[in-house]
Amino acid sequence: MAEHRIDEKPWRVLEFYSGIGGMRYSLMASGVVAEVVEAFEINDVANDVYQHNFKHRPHQGNIQSLTATDLDRYNADAWLLSPPCQPYTRQGLQKHSGDARAYSFLKILELIPHTSKPPQMLFVENVVGFETSDTHMEMIDTLTKLDFVTQEFILSPLQFGVPYSRPRYFCLAKRKPLSFQTQHNNNKLLRSPGSLYGRDDQVEVVECQAEEGSDNLLQSCEPVEKFLESAAQVDGEPRSIGDSENRSKDCDGQEGDSIPGSVNEYLVPESLIERWGDAMDIVYPDSKRCCCFTKSYYRYVKGTGSLLATVQPKIKGKGSCLKEQRLRYFTPREVANFHSFPEDFEFPKQISLRQRYAMLGNSLSVAVVAPLLRYLFGSSPS
Numbered sequence: 001m002a003e004h005r006i007d008e009k010p011w012r013v014l015e016f017y018s019g020i021g022g023m024r025y026s027l028m029a030s031g032v033v034a035e036v037v038e039a040f041e042i043n044d045v046a047n048d049v050y051q052h053n054f055k056h057r058p059h060q061g062n063i064q065s066l067t068a069t070d071l072d073r074y075n076a077d078a079w080l081l082s083p084p085c086q087p088y089t090r091q092g093l094q095k096h097s098g099d100a101r102a103y104s105f106l107k108i109l110e111l112i113p114h115t116s117k118p119p120q121m122l123f124v125e126n127v128v129g130f131e132t133s134d135t136h137m138e139m140i141d142t143l144t145k146l147d148f149v150t151q152e153f154i155l156s157p158l159q160f161g162v163p164y165s166r167p168r169y170f171c172l173a174k175r176k177p178l179s180f181q182t183q184h185n186n187n188k189l190l191r192s193p194g195s196l197y198g199r200d201d202q203v204e205v206v207e208c209q210a211e212e213g214s215d216n217l218l219q220s221c222e223p224v225e226k227f228l229e230s231a232a233q234v235d236g237e238p239r240s241i242g243d244s245e246n247r248s249k250d251c252d253g254q255e256g257d258s259i260p261g262s263v264n265e266y267l268v269p270e271s272l273i274e275r276w277g278d279a280m281d282i283v284y285p286d287s288k289r290c291c292c293f294t295k296s297y298y299r300y301v302k303g304t305g306s307l308l309a310t311v312q313p314k315i316k317g318k319g320s321c322l323k324e325q326r327l328r329y330f331t332p333r334e335v336a337n338f339h340s341f342p343e344d345f346e347f348p349k350q351i352s353l354r355q356r357y358a359m360l361g362n363s364l365s366v367a368v369v370a371p372l373l374r375y376l377f378g379s380s381p382s
């Protein structure tokens with residue numbers, strides 16, 4: 001557990017790029033006594049979802065236009081940020097700080113020295129690849145000049161028992177005189193959660209080798225079936241206003257927008273299986289791993305997330321007839337389960353299926369972020 005402050009006053013937290021609130025759910029799950037004093041998000045649909053679940057509407061607008069005076073008003077102890085990842089993704093142009101979508105985060109870094117009371121703690125989440133970018137260099141440079149100590153991680157839900165591969169980069173920063181519990185990891189990039197639980201480096205090396213694919217690691221994960229809705233629940237997904245009855249089924253694998261009214265509408269059309277079967281990642285209820293769901297899941301089938309075989313073939317995989325396996329998309333609720341969102345998380349009825357998948361694809365794993373936040377806020381032995 002994170003230690004409470006002696007005065008029991010909650011930490012005052014600012015949440016930047018709040019989306020549908022994955023960071024806030026992680027903070028709640030971490031057990032840290034904290035209050036989100038404001039959240040910032042440009043996308044009003046995401047703000048609808050956030051408000052629906054937290055009864056608090058984030059400040060809507062471009063983070064780039066915030067000033068040091070604006071931020072001073074909140075008198076926050078910690079800033080949690082999950083800035084756009086497109087400038088750093090391997091599939092993208094990798095323009096890093098040259099990409100306009102990186103500007104708002106660079107602006108925030110610029111503002112820190114101009115605030116009258118800089119935050120004591122910072123938490124940044126991004127895609128793997130961020131750690132080699134010039135934005136990362138800029139961030140570490142700024143934090144070092146301001147007397148922050150950092151510990152960086154690349155971690156995936158697979159390392160926390162969730163059968164879901166979504167490795168992400170995390171930077172944890174504390175301003176002196178605050179310090180981390182495991183100080184020998186200062187200024188290191190770690191690929192195992194060992195130090196979050198006070199385990200030594202040797203264990204970390206083993207776990208690091210185990211990441212992404214080792215049998216040991218996968219065996220410690222729960223099976224995919226634990227994350228599934230029952231057929232009745234899948235059937236009960238709400239239909240949204242203005243959604244078309246049928247998805248358009250383009251030959252390039254792109255699909256249109258809708259909200260399914262029955263389980264059949266999650267089934268992958270045969271035309272897509274014929275055309276894209278070889279590129280599909282297919283998993284079974286007893287599988288111990290599925291692929292990262294991106295914001296294009298359900299619109300495209302290639303490289304956007306796994307599909308579930310609802311009929312178990314005699315021989316698993318592509319050797320057996322895919323059409324007989326009744327492939328279906330995971331529902332948004334199931335994707336939220338893989339992100340370890342709480343059961344009471346829900347989308348307002350008017351949010352379309354495409355929007356649900358897009359916002360979930362942008363979000364983060366509570367199973368990974370909660371222990372990182374607990375570690376960040378925990379106080380070091382003096």
Ligand SMILES: C[S@@+](CC[C@H](N)C(=O)[O-])C[C@H]1O[C@@H](n2cnc3c(N)ncnc32)[C@H](O)[C@@H]1O
Nearest residue numbers: 017018019020022041042043062063082104363
């Ligand atoms: C990687 S997602 C973070 C998602 C969030 N952590 C969650 O759990 O849903 C980035 C978010 O930043 C928002 N965003 C991007 N640029 C922004 C800007 N300049 N100002 C405010 N929000 C921005 C996007 O709309 C998106 O929701």
